[in-house]
Amino acid sequence: MDVDLKKELVVHHVAILLSLLIASAANAAELRDAVPEQFQGTWARSVAEYSARAAENRFVISEKRIAFWESHGPVLTAASDLELELELIVELSAEGHTWL
Numbered sequence: 001m002d003v004d005l006k007k008e009l010v011v012h013h014v015a016i017l018l019s020l021l022i023a024s025a026a027n028a029a030e031l032r033d034a035v036p037e038q039f040q041g042t043w044a045r046s047v048a049e050y051s052a053r054a055a056e057n058r059f060v061i062s063e064k065r066i067a068f069w070e071s072h073g074p075v076l077t078a079a080s081d082l083e084l085e086l087e088l089i090v091e092l093s094a095e096g097h098t099w100l
Helices: 003-025 047-051
Strands: 030-032 041-044 058-061 065-068 071-080 086-090 092-094 097-099
Touching: 041 047
Parallel strands: none
Antiparallel strands: 030 071, 041 058, 058 065, 065 071, 071 086, 071 092, 092 097
8 A cells, every 4th residue: 555545544544533532522521722731742652652753653732733643733623521531623734635
């Protein structure tokens, strides 16, 4: 499978998952226009991925933006219970393409 197509499919699936999560969490979580402070920072599955700038499972989340793999973009909506859960709708772009 072409690498660009594979990356696009991964990001598309993440966008769909995030959309579903925010729809299901809307009743239990408060909708926000920014990411709560406790969720901001660099997140990864492992210490090795945390240290590697190009790791597929490394996310950098700021108040109004998210970046991962080779994609980045603004946070359009955030839903959080302010404890352990965060759901996002983001507009991602990479290599001339933009998607939710």
